[in-house]
Amino acid sequence: METKTITIRVNAEVARIFEAASEEERRKLEALLSLKLGDVTRRKRLLEEVMSDISRNAQARGLTPEILHSILDQE
Template sequence: MSTQQKHPLTLQLDAEAVAMFLGISDTDKEKLEILVSSLFKEYKQSNHETLKKTMDEISQNAQERGLTPEILEDILAEEE
């Protein structure tokens, strides 16, 4: 999907999140990588004081574009 060069990054996640990530398809892993990259880019470009505010804004934008929590849950549950 992305033509940008990728670089490894280590994040500390809880065991459940790691298990879920390891259990999903390569396509869904790539989608999550794009989502996380977008989160960092939006955070860098924002003038917000906290990551929470930025995440809330991203969530609101996603919902305005039709991505509901239920749809996201269904996408993540497809691979379980």
């Protein structure tokens, strides 16, 4: 699959976590984001709806900001 680099704005904490992640974790996060953005465009759902769904699902499964930070800090 062909890829292309884009620039998106995120809050400073998200940027810091992404920048601190290992190359493997970055690739995983980029793949996840690519899939979700593709989902949004195919389904014509508002990005806010998709983001809310992701957040609710992650929280329902017990993901907290601390756990996410811990996962991203693993090397």
